[in-house]
Amino acid sequence: MSDVKKAQADVPIHEVIANRWSPYVYDSRPVPSEDLRAVFEAARWAASAFNEQPWRYIVATKDTPEAYEQLLYCLVEANQAWAKQAPVLGLSMVSLNYSRDGKPNGTAKHDLGLATANLVLEAASRGLMVHQMGGILPGRAAELYKVPEGFQVMTGFALGYPGTSESDLAKRDLTPRTRRPIDELVFGEAYGRAFTF
Numbered sequence: 001m002s003d004v005k006k007a008q009a010d011v012p013i014h015e016v017i018a019n020r021w022s023p024y025v026y027d028s029r030p031v032p033s034e035d036l037r038a039v040f041e042a043a044r045w046a047a048s049a050f051n052e053q054p055w056r057y058i059v060a061t062k063d064t065p066e067a068y069e070q071l072l073y074c075l076v077e078a079n080q081a082w083a084k085q086a087p088v089l090g091l092s093m094v095s096l097n098y099s100r101d102g103k104p105n106g107t108a109k110h111d112l113g114l115a116t117a118n119l120v121l122e123a124a125s126r127g128l129m130v131h132q133m134g135g136i137l138p139g140r141a142a143e144l145y146k147v148p149e150g151f152q153v154m155t156g157f158a159l160g161y162p163g164t165s166e167s168d169l170a171k172r173d174l175t176p177r178t179r180r181p182i183d184e185l186v187f188g189e190a191y192g193r194a195f196t197f
Helices: 015-019 034-046 065-072 077-083 108-125 138-144 168-171
Strands: 055-061 087-093 131-134 150-158
Touching: 015 108, 034 055, 034 108, 034 150, 055 065, 055 108, 065 087, 065 131, 077 087, 108 131, 108 138, 138 150
Parallel strands: none
Antiparallel strands: 055 087, 087 150, 131 150
């Protein structure tokens, strides 16, 4: 991995987190099934309110071209243009209500985020990178995959090994990662007042 993509953290953080990034260019090499299963196993073990586990994923690989094209068709055109290189595509969705009583689950989307973070970090620990996308067509995905009522299709993702190319997209992969300073994110006595560590 290029050092330009490694997080320039203000304090040391875990290498897996520092080395995780979201490529636009993917290598064509397939993802071994044991690695693919492991990233979803990591998602399975995420924390959730009342252990509800409200997340679900739909996945397609290039090993099944028809299924892969169907999932690709659920992305907006701008994302289809680069994501079609990735050997694995996926969609995430969430159950909006608790299965135990049918009441709204106010933390369901948060819990999906936790599960997907586990997935992303497990992938990174195996040399794989995940690029998550908000640019999807949730209505199309819900219809094509017969998503049950009460579930909401949330995001898409591409997964695979980072690749190389001379394209304009590859130039985006060479830009340094940046983040807001921690003082803009973590507050103490009032909103906007930086927490003192």
